[in-house]
Amino acid sequence: MVSQRGLDVLRAIVQDYVSSREPVGSKSLVDRHGFGVSAATIRNDMAALEEEHLIVAPHTSSGRIPTDKGYRVFVDHLSEVRQLSSTQRQGIERFLGESDDFDDLLARTVRTLSQLTNQVAVVQYPTLGPARVQHLEIVRLGPTRLMSVLITDNGRVEQRLIETRAEVTDEDVSVLRSRLNASIAGKQLTEVEAVLRAASPGQPDLAVVEGALVQALSEQVQANRQSKLVLAGTANLLKTENDFSGSLYPLLDAIEEQVVVLKLLTEMQVAAEVVNVSIGREHANSGLEQTSLVSTGYSSAGEISQVGLLGPTRMDYSGNIAAVQAVARYLSTLLD
Amino acid sequence: MVSQRGLDVLRAIVQDYVSSREPVGSKSLVDRHGFGVSAATIRNDMAALEEEHLIVAPHTSSGRIPTDKGYRVFVDHLSEVRQLSSTQRQGIERFLGESDDFDDLLARTVRTLSQLTNQVAVVQYPTLGPARVQHLEIVRLGPTRLMSVLITDNGRVEQRLIETRAEVTDEDVSVLRSRLNASIAGKQLTEVEAVLRAASPGQPDLAVVEGALVQALSEQVQANRQSKLVLAGTANLLKTENDFSGSLYPLLDAIEEQVVVLKLLTEMQVAAEVVNVSIGREHANSGLEQTSLVSTGYSSAGEISQVGLLGPTRMDYSGNIAAVQAVARYLSTLLD
DNA sequence: ATTGGCACTCAGGTGGAGTGAGTGCCAGTG
DNA sequence: CACTGGCACTCACTCCACCTGAGTGCCAAT
16 A cells, blocks of 8 residues: 555656656655655655556666656646746747637647647647538639639638549539539538538539539548647657657657547547646557657637647656646637 | 779769668778779779768778768769659559649658658648639638638638738628629739739728738738748658767757758759759758758649758668659649 | 788777665664 | 664676777888
8 A cells, every 4th residue: 555655755756757867766765855754764665656556667776767657646646737937828829829820820839839848749620510611612723623622611721622524614613613602601511411412403514523523522521520630849859868768760650640649639539628648558559658648628619629749758747737738728719 | 083983983882881871991892893903992092082072981990981072973973863663653643643632642742752762751832823813712700800711723722810900790701702802813813912902992991901801911922932841751760770970859850840941942943854962061051961852843833843852961862863753743744 | 003911090899897876675663 | 563774785887908800001012
């Protein structure tokens, strides 16, 4: 059983290890934090912590480092969220406030977050969800090539290339544009597919082209479900003192691939306001075993998406949680 | 003076060093490439090459490695472009052919190129240049927030957020949308600003809002000049055996920052078809001293932009040049 | 111009000794 | 019963000395 002092010791171990990156031993522990007891006593407590798999010794007779489970207990019970300084807060607001458009805003978000924390920052694009169709533009790029641009009432823009089997003229495009806009403008994206299928066919000679367009539009609406990711600060993984054993290649590769990170973020999808922390092997995803993911929701036009950061399990959880929270909150106020 | 055999020796040194990553000495040189002479003779040639700063010895009495200047001579005079295998070619065409839209196509391009070469691949977004306005959509996001979406006749889409001082209703937006579209649809982007400034003012009560919109549009048109970059394969920098001395941090940071790379690419802007190679210190840009950039133009709707790759100066120039060329050509055929 | 021979250099690997931070255990104490 | 001081032990790391081998520059001979 782990005593109350045992937990204090765990907290101290995590703090010292995070700041020094060296396994911490009983002696230096009593030196830095004056528990009212001797090193030998602390050693007993440490033995208990090791019993519970909260800490581990990298090799016989060296200091201890926290395990994933140890970090978990630390995050859940032993740390309090440190608040950001007001200058940091202002920095965030100034930098995010200047953005030009949605893409730019998310880009600035991850930049800010990665600079603030020295970790890799990620943000999920919101799904289009309950948005409505504002306008559908069709552009003729060539005799058998069209592009559709779907604009929603909350300012998202999705485009798609279409290869038609038959040749299309500019007039055809005009006709189709009017027809389709008339039928889907103002409709929710989720309804679009049904509306299109139900619509009465237009001129027979355009049927083939119209079919291809409807097909493409449906895909476009579908596609937004599997959302997209923006990230920044991957260079932080290489900061002179890095925490990862073995090659960084699999890690950076996994991050660049995005799919694993995206999956993790999606799983964390819960209420905004709550900050989720997933530590090391808790997410046994290939490449990310040595990292923790700190994320929380932000809301954009009612939709909740995740923004967060990725770093070594040995990270400053208090500071990072605070940073993620602050950025997410401000992002929400900008978007809602 | 460097003899003809001297140049052959240089070629051999580059080839051996690129494939073995070890300084190459006179003995192993005669072993692998049977010049008709003895090692001592080769040593004399190597001394001449060193005299010309084409090769250098990392430490006294070790093998030699090529200098940036040595690579330059190799690229310009000693290497021939190796052609890609037809399966590689087909792979490129299959993967790029499937893309959905312009963004996706460029994303696939860099992915392909980075996988093909194991380097970092980059591609520059084309400037909008001579494109014409197809449609301008205005979306009302809130009482004082609008978003403008500019669609060009070659399928590019640019969006921008606008904060208006006065409140705007949906009706106002409709009015403005019609007015602005009427005046700029079909105009070249370069003309847009002039046209807008010259246009007669509409309803006086909308003047403020219209002013803000016009302002934003002008910026939007301007902004596309400074183009944007897509990249992939940064993980390749960390492949187990990597070539960079010192920390990778400054390098990855510079790449992620994009601005330096963008500047380099822009400077290379010349005719398509020609493959440019910039080697190491030839571009003395902070962070990229140990890298070479191989790039060439691709054309999109008449505009020429650059696509290329970035890797250690010790790279397989022949193969990489071939890959860049093949990808750029196919990209051009898709886009033009 | 080319060659074989020779003395020299130096990075990298190997192995042993020493150091110090840290441990587990145990007997003793308030 | 919780805590303490003491003690023997472990083991990663550093330093140093030594060796090896690939490679060099130079020179006299062809």
